[in-house]
Amino acid sequence: MALLDIRHLHVSFRTYRGILEALHDVSLTVEAGETVGIVGESGCGKSVTAQSVMKLLPRGAAVYDQGEVYWRGQNILPWSERDMNRLRGRDMAMVFQDPMTALNPVLTIGDQLEEGLRLHRNLQKEEVQREALDLLQAVGITSPEKRLRQYPHELSGGMRQRCLIAMALSCSPRLLFADEPTTALDVTTEAQVLALIQSLQQKMGMAVVLISHNLGIVAQMCRRIYVMYAGCVVETGTAEDIFYRPAHPYTQGLLASLPDPDHKDKPMQGIAGQAPDLFHMPSGCRFFRRCPQAMRICMTAMPLQYETGPGHTAACWLLSPERRRFCETKHTD
Template sequence: MGGKGASVLANSNPILEISKLRIEFDTPRGVLQVVNAIDLTVREGETLGLVGESGCGKSVTSMSIMGLLPEAVATISGGSIRFRGKELTTLSDKEMRKVRGNEISIIFQEPMTSLNPVFTIAQQLVEPLRQHKRLSKRERRERIIEMLRKVGIPRAEQIVDEYPHQLSGGMRQRVMIALAMLGEPQLLIADEPTTALDVTIQAQILELMRAMKQENGMAVMLITHDLGVVAEMCDRVAVMYAGQVVEVAEVRDLFDRPKHPYTKGLLSSLPTENGRKQQLQSIKGSVPRPNELPPGCAFAPRCPNVKPVCEIKLPDMYVTENQYCRCWIYDTNVGGGAYGEATVAGG
């Protein structure tokens, strides 16, 4: 389960540090807070999984890292995004273009809409090489064909001049991986990279991503709602709910002893591996909309462990057994120590 493991990665330097990040959207219903003071760290060489239900803020967070939030409606209203010590939120468009596709790359979840249907594969893959590498036209073409071969695309010399609609979904996603890898990034963000693919192709794409990561030694932020993919690919996991990170743990620890009631609910909804019949549990209710968030913990209306304080005050992030959990049950004044020793993160 997972990648290198805690023993190797615990001493790795952070490559990406997100601190107290807040993102607001200006909508006809008013200003909505879609990401609320999240903290995240990606270490060198690790794969961090970012999981949660649709609408929890995972993709918005990734777009903020890339500087791709829609300026007309989205605003980073607070916090910091630092890549190798460089503050990304204050970079100009020109400075951000030097980072995007070069030091940090992204794979989007739907290759058919991410690739422009009126341009050939070569015309779309050449852009990061034009932007970031000093190569001749011939060298750029050779580099593109070489990368297409690396990601397992047959007939690369012919496919390079074809259009996206001429390729299967799996081949288009391989093209997206090739596009992301051309700049030799230090950090790859993969936003639901296998959602639209069948199971066989999904396994091939995940294995390809793992191989490319090992070859380049890059860090990966893998955004997904699929806990099976997390178990297979990730070293650590951050769980998001309603715009907040509610739990962070090494992948094995998360599956063996989840701390947050929401994480426990997610895991209890999974079928068993040994094929035994099991009454799958569901989490009652639904994720609140950004304009309908309760004053306290956002999960309180759905939580089986809810206490009066949960409905009026947001809990701190607590550290217990080397896991981070945002829940009042780990506060000794509320939970009474019944859930083990815990301290406030950063306190």
């Protein structure tokens, strides 16, 4: 039984412009102790997927249209806010992508770190303070006694990110969502933060869902990868599948846009065009206007998921056994 199992999840938002579909038929699984990556361009639905699982989306605006989210075999979508509060922090936690906005600017680091310890671990005041110090030391923060009394603006970006990690891990969760955990960090600090997450994961035996647009980081840390585009999962496979045997044209475009260290003079190739407007999604494949291999069927029908190998699937009509018939006429838009 998977630790987390998302099945055919559809999520939309009510806005002043109308209904915006943020997630369309998203399915993914996370096993205990593994590291899973979710990659794609900004706005493709990576963060919304994680926030949907933890039910952190704005109430009243977010709508769960279809699907189920199973946590250790139980569908948590019908759970009340009270039940979710017991789950968050204790069993699953999140490191948000911008530590300056994720931390409360008017509360000290100590106040914010100790809150989760008091709520979920039922510790006495002295025990809470001692545990908070131990957590800051565990994430490599110097002078932890001083940092507990400081406010977020008094810390560097790397320190704020480490504080967020300490807060997320304070109750030893089974699953950690790391949403762009190295955004705006320099290369040295980025490497330190990633090494810290890996070290703590091995020590605690937790699963990690790494959300990133940085393919290099994902290749380094993840065993399995989900590629998202315009709210859909377009390809799923192991890191080796995705980086050495990409099946979807979008994944191939992402990899082609990376610099080649063996051919430094080779120009990088971007993906032409822009992602579709989420308010006006095409009826067919959402990538077809940018796809150099698009066919007429791509304009009108959403592609199915086709298996290209064990555990490796992609949603593309090019993989259909009937591809030859589809190839008769290509679109010219």
